[in-house]
Amino acid sequence: MSGVQHIEVHSAEAGQKLLQFLMRRLGKDVPKSFIMRIIRKGQVRVDGGRRKPYDRLEQGQIVRVPPIRRESTAPAAPAASFTPLPVLYNSGGVLAIEKPAGLPVQPGTGHVDAVSVRLRQQFPDAEFVPTPAHRLDRDTSGVLFCGTSYSALRDLQQGFQDHSIQKFYLAQVHGEIPVGTQWEMRDELQKASAPGGKEKMRVGAGKLALAQLCSLSVNSGVTLVQVQLFTGRTHQIRVQLAARKHPILGDLKYGSSLSVSLRLHCHRMIFGNIDISSDPLWLER
Numbered sequence: 001m002s003g004v005q006h007i008e009v010h011s012a013e014a015g016q017k018l019l020q021f022l023m024r025r026l027g028k029d030v031p032k033s034f035i036m037r038i039i040r041k042g043q044v045r046v047d048g049g050r051r052k053p054y055d056r057l058e059q060g061q062i063v064r065v066p067p068i069r070r071e072s073t074a075p076a077a078p079a080a081s082f083t084p085l086p087v088l089y090n091s092g093g094v095l096a097i098e099k100p101a102g103l104p105v106q107p108g109t110g111h112v113d114a115v116s117v118r119l120r121q122q123f124p125d126a127e128f129v130p131t132p133a134h135r136l137d138r139d140t141s142g143v144l145f146c147g148t149s150y151s152a153l154r155d156l157q158q159g160f161q162d163h164s165i166q167k168f169y170l171a172q173v174h175g176e177i178p179v180g181t182q183w184e185m186r187d188e189l190q191k192a193s194a195p196g197g198k199e200k201m202r203v204g205a206g207k208l209a210l211a212q213l214c215s216l217s218v219n220s221g222v223t224l225v226q227v228q229l230f231t232g233r234t235h236q237i238r239v240q241l242a243a244r245k246h247p248i249l250g251d252l253k254y255g256s257s258l259s260v261s262l263r264l265h266c267h268r269m270i271f272g273n274i275d276i277s278s279d280p281l282w283l284e285r
Contacts (some may be wrong), residue, residue, distance in 0.1 A: 005065040009057045012093070012128035012149035018046065019053040021063065024129070030068060038066055040138045045170040082121050088143065089276050093152025095130045096269070100260050101141040105132050115144065123148075137235065139250075142169070142266025143276050156179050158270055160232065165228040166270040169237055170216075170280060172263035173246040174256065177223040185211040185240045189233050200253060201235045203243045209233040211240060223247065224283075226267070237264065 007025055016024070022035045022044070035044075035053075042050045045064040046057065057063070089096035099105070099115055107114040119130045130146040133156035147153025147163075159165040190206030191199065210230040217224045223246070227237050236252045241247060247255035248262040265280035 007063045007065060009059055009061045009063065010127035011026075011059045012126075014057060014059040014150065015154070016150045017054045018044070018051050018057060018063070022065065023174050026068065034068075043265045052251070060230055064074055078189055082118060084122050084199070085115065085118050087272065088278060090148070093147060093149040094156065094271065094274060095146040095148050096274075098278050099136055099141055099144045099266075101139050103146070104138040105135045111138075119146065133157050134232070136266055137238075137262075137264075138222065139262040140264045140266065143269045143278055143282055144266070145269060145271065145276075156271065163230060164271075166268075167232075167266065167278075169229060170265045170270040170283065171225050171227060171237060171241065171268040172249045172282070173223050173225055174221070174249065175223060175239055175246045176218045176221060177213075177225065177246065179215050179218055181213075182216040183213040183244075185209070185213055185227075185244075187240055187243065189236065189239055191234075194209065198253075201236065201239045203239065207233055207239060209229075209236045213241075 009021065013021060018039060019032070019035060023032060026035065038044050039051070039053045043066040044051070046055070047061050086098040087095065088098055097115070103113065103115060104111050105115045107117055114130055125129055126148065128149050130148045131153050133145045133147055133153055136142065145156050147156050156165070187203045187209050188206045189201045189209045190204040192202040193200070208231065212228040212230070214226045215223055216226055227276055229236065233255070238248055238251050242251070242254035249258050250256055250260040251262055251264070252259070261282065263282055267279070268275070268277040
């Protein structure tokens, strides 16, 4: 049982709703329903007064939290497994890291280690724990944007929603596509059944998916392509390339015959005047 806490709202946290603020500060072992209850009962005070769960907080305000009994339910990644994530950029509330292949962005069933877990370990004293602003598939590597302040996180999320953030991927695909070839890939994608109940997509009546492909090089039946992504549908690049008979190397779900790591890498991201790029480990120069 913890005692009464008086928590100051830091500049990086300003703008959050009271409920969001407390969920972040108190941790995953304090249920959202419990936090809602103590706010509505008036046990949580902001500068001495009652507030509603969705009232926004300002820098410098003091949030009083009553004693809380903690019962840890969220597993933590073993300390020995922690490997710092490579930092590509960190300024003005925006953090860009290089996500390795095989690491999910968020923990889930069967996956205790994740980008979000490592960020908490890598930045233990941060006023606002760096938070991923978007997702990459577990087996996709590359540039991942995170917010190190709440306002920057909202700006990044808005950039992904309105497609003002430019996204470029590199992929190695089966088959030869003549160098310089450009395709506008425009399809509708829908969910399809897959063995084991796992998520899979296919081309069909559904959500519009837009991308632009350019062939960069061809070598022994394998083509290196750059894909600019204009929408962010589930497995979009993987499905669109497979539908054109050029599945990505290592993509066993969508038709590859090679048991290698997925050859898909988020190569470049542009947000305003921030332009970040990285090359995949599998790329030969």
